[in-house]
Amino acid sequence: MKLKIGIYWGAACGGCDVAILDTHEKLLEIADKADIYLWPLATDFKYSDVRAMKDGSLDAVLFSGGVRNSENEEIAKLLREKAKVMIALGACAQGGGVPGLANMYTREEIMRRAYIESESTDNKEGVVPLERSTAGPGYDLELPRLYNTVKTLSQVVDVDYTIPGCPPASLQIYSALGLVWDDMLPKKGAVIGAGDRALCEECPRKKSEKTITHIYRTHEKLPDAETCFLEQGFICLGVATRAGCGSRCIKSWTPCRGCYGPLDDVADQGIKMLGALASVIEPKEEAAINAVLDSVVDPLRTFHRFSLASSILRRRKE
């Protein structure tokens, strides 16, 4: 019997959806195995269609994007009711992703910058979107509430599996879907469509003992073609990041920023990386160690680029 699946996005960019499309001819195989009952990027189903479904009627839902507003949360909960298997797709659903960096600010700071202060905005009256507004008698309009804190999918609903990545590698999505229709899904809670070791294990660059005396930004020094970025003083999150991406950034001469998320049993990817970095700094006196660490220009957005919303920091203290 053909499976029924739904694909949805919360606070996302559509990159996960395009990664599904980028399975190319394998998309025909996906369409052969499963009927799609919701996929805003590619098909025309409405929320009312989903509400009309019986609970548990979807075999699997792939949910990309973080939970940024009341609509994201409402649809996440609705899809959880309809789905036998709920899969967090991509870095935003897993850890908040890049949009999770909004947790460095308050809701009001973000609204003010986006709708009033930005250089390309002409809004002298300071009009901002409201949850309830009226455009004249009888024209009452509603918008979702923008949350102060970006949440991950698992912070609002029970998540069965996670496919990491920003975006997840297309063939990894395909192989993870294969686990659904072949009834081969592992233990609940597992990360699927990715490796179980650190990215360093699959990275083609040469590694030896790491001793770091200075942190370089990528414009300050040309890296050599063969040596581990971290050994050359460039911050690379490979040691704290799950393998499975195919070393995409590394092969483009760009150090890892951690989009495949933490390994199993790591509570906080950014803190894990900070610990790894601290252990390979060569000076051992406190002042000299601090001098090396001070050369990291933007630690929060470097170590928690994709995982701030799921980290133990989670958001700026209020």
Added chain:
Amino acid sequence: MKRIAIDPITRLEGHGKIMIFLNDEGSVDNAFLQIPELRGFEKFVEGLPVEEIPRVVTRICGV
């Protein structure tokens, strides 16, 4: 006044809904396009090291 919601708008990148208001004769009286989404890139790229900008703003739209 009767309301018709097209929610969500589909086959595009991003989130949107259309609210249509009908008058007593059943004709369209007014219609509104609403964008129920904001992530806040305008704010959280402030102060980001310039060499990191390309890998962050590419996440505005992945389509």
